[in-house]
Amino acid sequence: MSHMDKIDESGGQMESRADEQSSYLRGGIASVVLTVIAVLAVVSDVLPDWAAWTTIAVAGILQAVAQLHWFLHIRLHGQAWEDLQLIFFTILILVLMVGGTIWVMGDLSARMM
Amino acid sequence: MSQARHPGLKLGHEHDPGSGEVEALVFGFWIFMMSDLLIFGCVFATYVVMLPQVADGPSAAELFHLRGPLIETTLLLASSVTIGFALLETKHRADQRRTTLWLAVTFLLGAGFLFSSTHSLLGHLENGAGPSRSAFLSAYWLLVPLHALHVAVGCLWIAVAAAQVWIRGFDWVTTGGLLRLSIYWHFLDIVWIGILSVVYLGAMI
Numbered sequence: 001m002s003h004m005d006k007i008d009e010s011g012g013q014m015e016s017r018a019d020e021q022s023s024y025l026r027g028g029i030a031s032v033v034l035t036v037i038a039v040l041a042v043v044s045d046v047l048p049d050w051a052a053w054t055t056i057a058v059a060g061i062l063q064a065v066a067q068l069h070w071f072l073h074i075r076l077h078g079q080a081w082e083d084l085q086l087i088f089f090t091i092l093i094l095v096l097m098v099g100g101t102i103w104v105m106g107d108l109s110a111r112m113m
Numbered sequence: 114m115s116q117a118r119h120p121g122l123k124l125g126h127e128h129d130p131g132s133g134e135v136e137a138l139v140f141g142f143w144i145f146m147m148s149d150l151l152i153f154g155c156v157f158a159t160y161v162v163m164l165p166q167v168a169d170g171p172s173a174a175e176l177f178h179l180r181g182p183l184i185e186t187t188l189l190l191a192s193s194v195t196i197g198f199a200l201l202e203t204k205h206r207a208d209q210r211r212t213t214l215w216l217a218v219t220f221l222l223g224a225g226f227l228f229s230s231t232h233s234l235l236g237h238l239e240n241g242a243g244p245s246r247s248a249f250l251s252a253y254w255l256l257v258p259l260h261a262l263h264v265a266v267g268c269l270w271i272a273v274a275a276a277q278v279w280i281r282g283f284d285w286v287t288t289g290g291l292l293r294l295s296i297y298w299h300f301l302d303i304v305w306i307g308i309l310s311v312v313y314l315g316a317m318i
Binding site: 025035056057063072093098101 | 119120121122123140143144147150151154155157158159161162165179183186190191193194197198201204205296299300302303306307309310314315317318
């Protein structure tokens with residue numbers, strides 16, 4: 001407990017507690033709003049299929065970014081590059097593997113019809 | 114602000130004993146999380162490829178309802194916020210009681226998620242939609258229970274971490290462990306966005 005007490009002594013750190021608390025709340029509210037948008041896009045049944053898919057995809061990606069930002073505190077500036085580089089590299093591999101798999105297998109499936 | 118090279122709440126100060134070690138451990142854990150994300154990505158790809166292969170079994174549109182997944186979304190999202198609050202109590206107050214309390218709330222929300230998830234999976238089994246029914250259902254039973262298994266391991270980890278904080282108090286071992294736990298838990302919520310979007314919302318279109 002000893003070394004943790006030092007943090008409380010500086011006023012700046014005490015103020016950032018409120019900031020950090022609101023960070024989690026903002027992340028939560030943003031996630032709820034984006035989930036509601038995605039659900040409404042599907043349940044309302046007014047959008048054509050492609051528009052519903054696009055809304056789900058955009059809302060999902062935005063929600064992932066919102067959670068990386070407000071929950072995991074990953075920022076573009078003010079911190080070292082390594083964790084962000086790792087995320088970008090992982091996304092690159094994911095796009096290649098997942099996108100490639102779906103593309104190739106979808107093409108194969110279409111030719112088998 | 115130090116140039117922290119890991120995600121999650123920045124707990125440490127450079128002068129703290131063990132803070133460099135914690136930073137290296139947390140960054141290593143983030144590498145593990147990203148490789149876990151690759152596994153989930155491959156399982157997602159399998160699911161999407163298998164989606165039309167229903168083999169006279171029920172299709173996604175016939176099988177899924179939004180109610181259960183939306184309850185699970187709410188529980189998991191709330192638990193992501195409460196584990197953040199547990200970390201804030203650790204960082205700013207070093208308050209064992211409040212940290213353990215928020216961890217307990219997170220545990221209960223995670224357990225609620227598992228209850229709802231297990232309930233709907235058992236419902237599928239009763240309706241003859243087990244993993245051996247079709248290629249689509251095999252992929253579904255690979256993806257969703259894999260995530261639920263992660264949540265179950267996370268719940269176990271929360272219990273262990275809470276006990277450690279309760280018994281040992283805060284040193285760099287327990288706070289570093291809490292930091293990794295929170296990263297793991299937030300990561301599970303991000304994977305769940307994908308499951309809700311691709312599996313459940315996708316089935317409604």
